[in-house]
Amino acid sequence: MRRTLLTMSSSKASATEKGPGGRSYHHGDLRRAILTAALEAIAADGPSGLSLRDLARRAGVSHAAPAHHFKDRAGLLTAIAAEGFGLLATTLRAAADLEEAGVRYVRFAREHPAHFQVMFAPELLRTGDLELTAARALASDALREAVTAVPPEGRGTDARLAGVAAWSLAHGFATLLLSHNLDDPVGDQDPEEVFRKLAGMLFRHAE
Template identity: 85%
Template sequence: MTPAPAQQPSPHQKPSARRPYHHGDLRRAVLTAALDVIAADGPSALSLRDLARRAGVSHAAPAHHFKDRTGLLTAIAAEGFGLLASTLNEAADLKDAGVRYVRFAREHPAHFQVMFTPELLRADDLELTTARALAGDALRGAVSAVRPESLGIDNRLAGVAAWSLAHGFATLLLSHNLDGPVGDKDPEEVFRTLAAMLFRSEPRENP
């Protein structure tokens, strides 16, 4: 009797072996899991072993991308500053930059928390220092539209004032200290009103 030909596997059949994790997917998976943990319980709750379990990989896998917990937090901060720089660069004027800053904090609370906790980060990391500088440049660009020097105010101090207002409002908002004063009002509109009390700005001119 002629033996039946061996059955060929269907091209749509899933292999029984577990598919390997692509490096890029792993890095993003660990970052996403870390952001979830930070948003829920703060940076102190982070554990690379726990993040590996959440991502479904070996406990040593995250170290291939981040080396250690500090490296992971530094990567989160660098990503956050990059996102912040992008949104600030799209601002029409200083008030809009402040509104975008507050919006960023609301939409990325875990990034925001880590970005401004320097003791958690590797200060000399090139990706971090570059992204932080870009965010600073974007804020200074928005401040320059106000022309504070025409009022005898140092540009650097004007930038500190603008940053303090936006950062302070965002921090108080995220910690629920403004629940009473803001109430059901749109926080971004509340901030816009506050900024109008303190700063007069003109729309940026297109280069």
Template identity: 85%
Template sequence: MVPTGTPPADPPRRPYHHGDLRRAILTAALDVIAANGPSALSLRDLARRAGVSHAAPAHHFKDRTGLLTAIAAEGFGLLAAALREAPDLKEAGVRYVRFAREHPAHFQVMFAPGLLRAEDLELTTARALAGDALREAVSGVRPEGIEPRLAGVAAWSLAHGFATLLLGHNLDGPVGERDPEEVFRTLAGTLFSAG
């Protein structure tokens, strides 16, 4: 029992806990990039959206470049996982196109090296995993007269070009109401055949 006249003790202070602030900032950044592009990204705005101090995002990412690098690394990791699920090169291309459609903000940042810390370990590791998955898919195809490395460049160019044109609405006319993945399968089938 507390003696009369003595104020009750202050409850112990609980540290401020946002949950997963890193994930919240990444999600908010992806929303901004999808709507307005990477140039619209501001750590101060992301902090406001997350309801934290303007310095909080810097704790996790250091600066804007660090945040974009983390987004690119996450994107390459997701892409590597998608490519590894493919049974052959054509389906790897379909998964590449699907990845771009489902993760347009990641896709924008991943292939903008001027926005990223090129030597970041998480980024280089994730990029290597995606490259390995693509090389594995290409290994089952032997286009006549093309060395395997160039076959990989050709496959990547087809999938990346198609995805980029699709996201930019440049294929709205040619693709029309058809499923873009089916259109890509048809295009890939004309250029590559499974081993």
């Protein structure tokens, strides 16, 4: 009986962790707190200068907590990228057609700029990570399905090349938009409406 009580007590303790201020986190909550702090730091300063020690301070957790959950900076950024590709896959699958998928791609980049920066920085990631690979495949499949749904007369006979063109347009537009290189050309116009016009120039919808 005593051994059972000790085991239960030990399991309960391992399910929670404390920050330096004594605040208790459930294991999953602490991981989420670290990810949230990392996303805020990346949105403000970019991913290249991210420090696990500074991140722990931002999140209000022990210095060892980020390394405990993600091992190192590459592990943390890989988790962020995997989460981002999963979110992107979900939003692309909700699109009614290819044009809407492109609009949703641009919207995702605007709403999740930190994820977007990290997702396409392979030099910062563990590119062979299984979770990342699976999430990236889901996003690629969602875009591919949107492309193949367009009749050949609207996209050409090479669906693979059409997919590259669609991705290049959406990704290039989103990247230029986030880096403020489209501030003058877009002006006060809604960026999503501008993108719709560009997509219409590239892909003709079959009647």
